[in-house]
Amino acid sequence: MSERADMAEPRPDDLAADDKTVEQPESRHDEDDRLRPDFVSAVLDAVEEDDRDRARDLVSPLHPADIADLLELTPSDRRGDVAAALGDLVGAEVLSELNDYVRDDLLDALEPQQVADFAAELDTDDAVAIIEDMEAADQQAVLDALDPEDRAAIESALSYPEESAGRLMQRDLVAVPEHMTVGQVIDYLRDNRDLTTDFWEIFVVDEAHKPIGTCQLSWILTCPRSIAIADVMKREQTLIPVDMDQEEVALRFQKYALISAAVVDASGRLVGMITVDDVVHxxxxxxxxxxxxLSGAGEGDINQPILETVRTRLSWLVVNLGTAVLAASVVGLFQSTISKYVVLAVLMPIVSGMGGNAGTQTMAVAVRALATNQLTSSNTIRQIVREFRIASANGTALGILIGIAVGLIYGNHDLGIVIALAMLTNNLVAGLAGILVPVTLDRFNIDPAVSSAVFVTAMTDVMGFFSFLGLATIWGL
Amino acid sequence: MSERADMAEPRPDDLAADDKTVEQPESRHDEDDRLRPDFVSAVLDAVEEDDRDRARDLVSPLHPADIADLLELTPSDRRGDVAAALGDLVGAEVLSELNDYVRDDLLDALEPQQVADFAAELDTDDAVAIIEDMEAADQQAVLDALDPEDRAAIESALSYPEESAGRLMQRDLVAVPEHMTVGQVIDYLRDNRDLTTDFWEIFVVDEAHKPIGTCQLSWILTCPRSIAIADVMKREQTLIPVDMDQEEVALRFQKYALISAAVVDASGRLVGMITVDDVVHxxxxxxxxxxxxLSGAGEGDINQPILETVRTRLSWLVVNLGTAVLAASVVGLFQSTISKYVVLAVLMPIVSGMGGNAGTQTMAVAVRALATNQLTSSNTIRQIVREFRIASANGTALGILIGIAVGLIYGNHDLGIVIALAMLTNNLVAGLAGILVPVTLDRFNIDPAVSSAVFVTAMTDVMGFFSFLGLATIWGL
Structure with a gap:
């Protein structure tokens, strides 16, 4: 379990201290635990000069997560060379830590048998993460190269929907019947050497293999051997249905502070286990x-192929172009007012822009509160009232501020009053749209983070121009 | 360890199945595990009618995290009544799950001795979380009411900076000397009944109490008694310095998939342990x-007192008002151009607005990549080039689109060319500002999420107006 267990000799303190910090030595990481640029360059130079030994010497002390970082920081056209030079240092664990796009790049260069060898080394959930995004034919080739047991486990995981608990869970877990004593459980764990060695809780099941309790290992270790496991286990459990969405799984882990949880199929039978380290990311x-x-940047992955990124961002921008044209057409209605008093054109972006800012504030709070289950139908009305009060206060303050400034600068009180009123109006529109839009989208099961901004910005732009230019027209400016 | 251990009798499956799902019964939670509004109303009604037994019957099956949710969903002016009616159901665990503002509300109504009783029940880290935000005098009163041991532990935690590992860690942990065997460790755990029962790993320390290895409980349980603990433990550890910022701690847990980690003082001695459940939130x-x-909504907590929220949001809006006025003054430079051709006033918000959208996209990606340590000095240049290419592609596409549309609608090719060029220019400004501003702020250790938006919006607004109206003036429109 430890590569360095053979060195388990007492050593002087200074040596031991040096040993402990092997993962973050000054020379490789900066103070934020990022790989230093000169370290990355040193590795790239060694690979460039075909000095594989030096490259491997540099990289071998790194944790797999850091080797993954190194590959991500390597320019994409050199990743294949670096991975080849590092050889077995780029193992299954490194692959499972890699960014999806970077991993797919590397996997494309490998034979199915090599990918299958990696997959066989990993827990089911990590193996699935590696091969689930491959093209169907490549995936099939890898599955064919796996031994039947691993293949069955992975195929079964792939049969569950993407981003569901079934993809996230591992099948290697410890389940014991409830009639066992603590001592029997310990003997069972010692005697079955092919059990997984990485688990944090064991599950107690009935004859139908349905979980009836969970037992932290620390409880087993602190109890006498004679105690029945049923008296140690906790019966209140959070069971995860195998088809639950991973976002929902993550919320449960967070809310109930879980370390691991049993996954059950539709009939309530234990089929897998999810551990918190798979949920943290x-x-x-x-x-x-x-x-x-919310900003229309899609998944915003800096490793995404550039064409995909352009497509994602451009389609969002085109939608926003539509709303911008709509807002412009409102300005178009007031061309004669503007041509009489061109200062209105100077001031109008202030009203629309400030509405946009205020709307974004409210929208961000609402989207986040919805995502964390803090904003529910029990307190929606209260939160709408709260946002209305905030918008009234801010709109009044900003209106007075800009109204006085404009009145003084242009020596025109009427203009000051008009912009102040427009500012208040648009802040109220922004505050209400900022909460009503996400709440309404959420009620219709549309992700408010994806779609809210277009609607809110459209409203604050349109109403910003309309309220300011409309009031100016009525006022006869 | 289980309140219902006395019921550990075999039962028919249907009954057992009912028992297992006790935490999420249909009637109390909706499908997203949120408390149903009618359940919340039922509790509030019971409290209103002074029917404490009914209120307690409704609430008692809930998990502490759900009781905390219930109190958060209760209107603030009724929280005191609800908490009083629920009595001991609102225990220390519920308090530690509560939103900070809601908890402070409730704590204000309690005597120091009552708060001290709650604190004594909790792990140090949770107790600290409860009292760290109290006013100095109230905090002192609570500390005085604690027994000396708890008090010392909490005072020691409070001596570390806010949001540091020292505040987050718990002092109750299991540390053993390296000469022990697995059997001796198990005996030690069984014999010392005052040890904590909630731990996931044990730490192996040298004579100076410095950690030299970590051992998962599952490794201990799957090994024969005779094996030396030094041969089971893992020597590579991620040690957390006691003054490390909690954000950094969270990144380490995520990167290295940790379940628990040893916290060490400046001299490398083991002083505490952080577990993943404290890091997940x-x-x-x-x-x-x-x-x-990024949206200027501060911490955006829907439970924050409204005056604080107004102050936070308003100060951000006032800063943005400054940039809006700056942008408007750019428009002011071109009043004579606009008065000759008022359509320019109609179209100019499109150019500035689209720049704002594109800038926000890039900025959001950059801020997120910086926060997750994906964007480091090793790949900054590459990412700037990437954003420039994306901005060129998007700017060209949008420019052609709007240029053709405007040319056709207004029957003026020159106007179409001008808006197309301005759109491209402003997209390039947006793309470059969107990544350069956050990267530069980060380099100067200023949180890019807080400050980027003002600068980026200012640039896209100013350059949007300047490029469009400037080109129009030069073109002689």
Missing amino acids: IISEEAGEDILR | IISEEAGEDILR
């Missing part, structure tokens, strides 16, 4: 995705 | 914070 991804979706 | 918060900061 989903929590981070899902929370980070909102920011990217 | 930080990962989610930090990832979610970006979206809120």
Whole structure:
């Protein structure tokens, strides 16, 4: 379990201290645990000069997660060379840590048998993550190259929907019947050497293999051998249905502070286990995705092929071009007002822009509160009222500020009053749209992070121009 | 360890199945595991009618995390009544799950001794989370009411900076000397009944109490008693310095897939342990914070007192008002051009607005890539080039689209060419500003999520107006 267990001799403190920090030595990582650029360059230079030994010496002390980082930081046209030079240092664990796009790049260069060898080394969930994005024919070739047992496990995982618990779970777990004692459980674990060695809880099941309790290993270790496992286990469990979406799985882990959880099929039978380390990156991804979706940047992966990125961003921009044209057409209605008093054209972007800013603030809060289940139908009305009050306060303050400034600068009180009123109006529109749009989209099961911004910006642009130019026209400016 | 261990009798499957799902029964939770509004109303009604037994019957099957949700969903002016009616159901665990603002509300109503009783029940890290935000005098009163041991542990935690590993760690952990065998470790765990029962790994330390290895409990349980613990443990460890920022701690847990990690003081001695369940909510918060900061919504907590929210959002809006005025002054330079050809005023918001959208896309990607350590000095240049290419492609496409449309609609080819060129220019500005601004801020250790948007929007607004109106003037439109 430890590559260096053979060195388990007592050593002087200074040596031991040096040994402990082997993962983050000064020379390879900066203070934020990122690989230093000069370290990355040193590896690339060694590969360039075909000095594989030096490259391997540099890289071998790194954790697999850091080797994955190194490959991601390598320019894409040189990744194949670097991976080839590093040889077996780029193992299955490194592959499972790699960014999807970078991994697919590397896998394309490998034979199916090589990919199958990697997959066989990994837990089912990591093996599935590696091959699920391959093209059908390549995937089939890899499956054919696997031994029947691994193949069956992976095929079964692939039969569940993408991003579901079934893809995320591993099948290697420890389940014991409830009549066992603590001592019997320990003996069972010691005697069955082909059991997984990485687990944090064991599951207690009935005759039908349905989970009836969960037992932390620490509870087993702190109890006498004679105690029945049924008296140690906890009966309250969070069971994960095998078809549950991974975002939902992540929320459960977070809410109930789970370390691992049993996955059950439709009939309630235990079919797998999800551990928190597989969920942590989903929590981070899902929370980070909102920011990217709200801004129309798609998944926003810097390793995505550039053409895909252009397509994603451009389609969002074209939609926004539509709303911009709509807003412009509102300005078009007031051309005669503007031509009489061109200062209106100077000031109008202030009103629409500030509405956009205020709307984005409210929308970001609402999208996040929806994603974390803090904003539910129980408190929607209260939150709408809250946003209305905030918008009133901000709109009044900003209106007074800009109204006085404009009145003084242009020596025209009426203009000051008009822009102040327009600013208040548009802030109210922004505040209400900022919460009503995401809440409504969510109610119709449309991801509010993806679609809210277009609607909110359209409303604040249109209403910004309409309120300011409309009031100016009525006021006879 | 299980409140229902006394019921550990075999039961028919149907009954057992009912028992297992006790945490998410249909009637209390919706399909997304949120409390149903009618359930929340039923509890509030029971409290209103002073029917405490009914309220407690409804709430008692809930997990502490759900009771915390219930209190958050309760209107703030009724939270005190609900908490009072629920009595001991609102225990220390519920408090530690509560939103900070909601908890402070409730704590204000309690006597120091009551808060101290709650704190004494919790792990140090959770106790610290509860009292760290109290006012100095109240905090002192709670500390005085604690027994000396708990008090010392909490005071020691409070001596570390806010949001540091020292605040996050718990002191209850299992550390053993390396000369022990697996059997001796198990005996030690069984014999010391005052040890914590919630741990996932044990730490092996030398004579100076410095960690030299970590051992998963599953490794201990699957090994014969005679094996030396030093041969089972893993020597490569990620050690967390006690003053490390919690965001950094969260990134390490994520990167190295940790379940728990040893916390060491400046001299390398083991002083505490952080477990992944304490880190999961930080990962989610930090990832979610970006979206809120980028939009100027501060921490964006829907439970924040409204005046604080107004202050946060308004100060951001006032800064943006400054940039809006700056952009408007650019329009002001071209008043004579506009008054000659008022259609320019109609079209100019399209150019500035689209630049804003494109800039936000790039900025969101850059901010996220910086936060996740994917964008480092090793690949900055490459990413800037990438964004420039994306901006060129998008700017060309959008320019051609709007140029043809405008040329046809207004029957003026020159106007079409001018808006097309301005659109391309502003997309390039947006793409470059969108990545250069966050990268530069990050280089100066300024949080790019907080400050990027103001600069990027200012640039796209100013350059949008300047490029379009400037080109129109030069072109003689």
